[in-house]
Amino acid sequence: MKNKFRISKTVIISCLLSGLLFTSCDDSDIDDDDNEVIEEGRNFTVAISLSSDGETPVYAQTTKDLTTGTIDFEGYGYVIPSTRTARIFPSDDGNNLYNLDYGGGRIYELSIDGGQDFNLLNEKAFQFAMGTAYARWTKTSSTSASIHYADTDDSEGGGLTRVYDEDGNYVRTDVTLRLMSVELEGLVFGNVEQFIIPVSGEDTEYDYISRVDAPVISGDKIYYGMAKSGYDPLNPDERVDATYTNVETIVADYPSLTNPEIISTTVGGAKGATNGYRTPTGYLDEQGDIYQIITVSDNTYDTHILKIKDGDYDDSFDFNLSELLGEGTKSRGWFYAGNGIGYVPYERTDEEDGFWSVARVDLYNGTAVKLNLPTNLWLTQYQNVVVDDDKVYMAITPTGEDGNIYIFDATSTSPDGFTLGATLVNIADATYIGVY
């Protein structure tokens, strides 16, 4: 309603502004070198999510320089269009933002035009292809994304079916998965497929795959992370946590999205989920291998980073984060900085207060170091970092205090291998969810 008007207005304003910019560039002399370097630098978009009664609006603002200054959303910032909540990620160059309106059924491609100026480039309705407005999505490569929806409605006709044998004994639970691939530029729809999630047969009696997320593409395969739920036939409405006995991933052919199968591993005793929680779990490295982190339930399990090569787990590789850090860890995803280096936000599960920290990991050399960050962090919903050369930009805000952009030096193995950037003004009941 109001948006249309706003967009046209901002288009006009941005046209006027860019007009002014060009004229001023023409007039400027060569002295302005320093400024121009910054002008030409990468866009950094900082996003915050406000939790309020089921709707969690996401606000974003962009700056060219995160090393200094203050990010404050009071009276400033663009409201990403959404019905329930916006699921966003950036293009590799930081010039575009992709948004899935969870609950609204559309995806949007926005140009990032500086400050709170974001403009609509493309919009597509996915709800009629997916049969739901409540799908999740993930960027799967520099040029593509996947929209996916595992349906767990257990009513008659729903996507979840309990399978019983002839004698009425419970056998398993079938869950339907719908997948769709999208080319990012122009939001071009690729294939749409649906299948019943295959069963590995490894599960304890009543566990089944109930969530699918965090896909990553390598070659002609796409790998989807998963989480399991338990089922108690005696108390079907009870929420039962699954007991993981291994690690599993769903593999399908890409781009056809057909031929699904489950790959699994128990390397190093790894047991856990691979779907993350709005945070990517798997990355493709420079050699074309996938590194994938698992989510464990508590400190009696160790967090592992696993390797997937040529369509299956590479059991010769095991990276036990908990062991390397010497403490109980629980992660919901991680960030890859190149050359085998990554940053893993994790919950310190040996501690009673459940605060979080971040570890720098070196997968090629098998090392991990806990960074010296503020202690009272909560990063459950943290979603994205920007990697620019060897610098990794992450928004870190201690509970109840203002925070900072932390600029990690990927080449440094020191626990203090970072510098503090822009100040982040904290907002009650809101979370900085990422730098894009």
Added chain:
Amino acid sequence: MREKLVLLLLIFNLISFAQEREHKLLGKVVSANGEPLFGATILISDYRFATVANEKGEYIISNIPTGKYIVQASYMGFVTQKKEFDLGGDIGHVDFYLNEDSELLDDVVIIGKTKKTERETRGFATNSVEMKGVKMQSIQATEVLDQSAGVKLRLSGGMGSRVDFNINGLSGNAIKIFIDGVPIENYGSSFSISSIPTEMIERIEVYKGVVPIQFGGDALGGAINVILNKDKINSLNASYSYGSFNTHQIAINGTYLNNKSGFVFRGSGFYNYTDNNYEVWGDQIYVSNKEGDVNYIVAERFHDSYKSKGTKLDFGYTDLSWADELLVGVVLSDMKKDIQHGQTMEIVYGARKGEQNTSLLNTSYKKEDFLTKGLAVNIFGSYSKLIRKSIDTVAFVYDWSGEKVPDYYDISGGEFMEHSSGAEAGSPTLNEDTGKTWVLSNNTSYEINKNNSIQFNFILNDFKQSSDDPLLDPLMREILDTRFVSKNIYGLGYELNAMDKKFRSSLFYKYYHQKIGVEEPEIVDGDTDPVVSRFDKSIQASGYGFAFSYQFTPVFQLMFSGEKALRLPTTDELFGNNLENIDENHDLDPEHSSNLNFGINLGPYNFKKHSLFVKTNFFYRDTKDKIKKNDEVSDSFEYSYYLNEESFLSTGFDTELKYKYNQKLSINIGVSVFNSRFNTEFNEDGEPYIYYQDRERNAPYFTLNVNTDYLFKNFIQKKSETRVYHNLAYVEAFYRGWSAIGGAGKPMIPAQLINSLGIGHTFPNKKLTFSIDARNIFDEQVYDNFALQKPGRAFYAKLSYKFL
């Protein structure tokens, strides 16, 4: 005029004194709905005898010779009535039930006070919205109420859609609705303020912030009481209205009274139907294709029909020696509604439906001077059974073209795309909730003397809800919760009038006792039958309040009222809801609010043929411990629970200006300013809220309403009456989210300016009235809620006939 009348009366009284006879005539003069008309004039045959009625509407004329007479009763604002009588014995008895004169509607120049003005001057901040003036129009009671100052109704669509009430900035569960003093929950949505025709309603009372004890509700922010017709004369009226969107509305009302035996029968019925197929457009209204392209269209709503019908029958006796009124009644109603879309218009439904069905039995007993003089009792009891159904079993995906969406990618195994959840709004469901409620209430008042009275009342409410859904797994069906709520509210009040009723005051105390229980059957290993575990919780709380008014001069009155009010938590809030992943929180406390009102009534100022009345109310609402849904994330689930957290401070005023000229032109202007601000500074973690003292999000805060009415007499036909009316409503734009956060692209509900126009003609026989209404004449795109468009331009025609 007044002076002349008084003079005449004096003269006639003198004359009647002078005569020496033994016989007398007595009776009473009351309005059609039973209110005594203090000061009404009673004249016998050619002004030979006369008197005025007392406070109770009673009169006596003594010393009349036997013979045949014509006696007439008149009262300003009412139609004069003449009756023939034959005085044979010692005492003659003639009662009058006067009808309000519609020409003089809402007249403020009345001698004495009708209940409406009385209530408005007792000190409580109230509005009384009379339905008489709008009965000829094709208008819903909700729309009439929305024109009242300090009240804002928010509809989610057309006729039959969800309504949220906002009184002085408080809304939702904070506002309680009553029909004849009985909480609306007992009636169900099919017999509600959205379905009952204006013909069935005498008036609607709005209590702002401070609610008298006779309403046994935990009304934190105010109450709305719908008073249904209680004619005390024989009557039969019917009306039919037809208009845009294939909207039909039928209403019939009748009263039969036997003056000899005191038998009374009142019956009313209604039928509403609409397709609600109005046009919607904007950035949520589009169709798409295989590629997902978004093509915006102007769409006609195609799955939004609404049908409701109902009847209310009461019969019993009035004016018995041991009962002023003893009635037994029944209410039967049902409602069927198609559901066009989800939370916003973006998600289109083509098959989802809702149904509701009400059966209610009630009985009431009223007696003044019960056992002893000055003691009045009013007892009410009811039993109701409400059934609510959700029907969502069709998996096809619809779009705004009104058609099923093709299965472009061949994944549903059929011609059309299907929702992967198996139904439109989630799981397929045929859920049926059955609620059974017992209500017993009693209002007792005792008049110690003319200036002192005490009241005691209680309302006992006992509710049980059970659910079933045949589409659920048989195991799940067996273990659905049963909920029990009993709510007992006791009130004690004291009223003091002083200084010749210039000063009026009420003090009151309320005690709330709520008991909540949930029975959760669980299947335990080894047992074949589910084992039922029961959780109970009891909440006791109390509140108190006051209302004062002082009439300085006949045209200047000040009023001051306050209440320490509260709202009790609901079962869902306390015990959660497994199916919606809401966890329990047994520690929840009631929401509290300290409410204050300060009112100034000015007028009526009469100057020649002009009359002006201005009523202003300033308010203060300090709401604490507001119950808020909190979202949490566990390992593999997102869940929520309720907690007492937020505070709001709402201040502002509403003012109503009434101007009349020559009993022909009337202009009512209402302005409301709600300034409700978020009043919690820090959250649980001690973090400051950026929107502390920010205007409450998603809530209107400024409204203006101007209603103009002009009466032509003898236009076209002699003795006919023609009325032309116009209504202008304005609502200022407001943000959907907090205004303090963000600076661009903020979703908002745009400003609305709606003009409606109508004309009504009453034919010379005063029985037939015909009217034509045009709503939203400039076809504005109107919203009360974000992305929920309401109907555009619409026309209605209505025919009303008064048989008796």
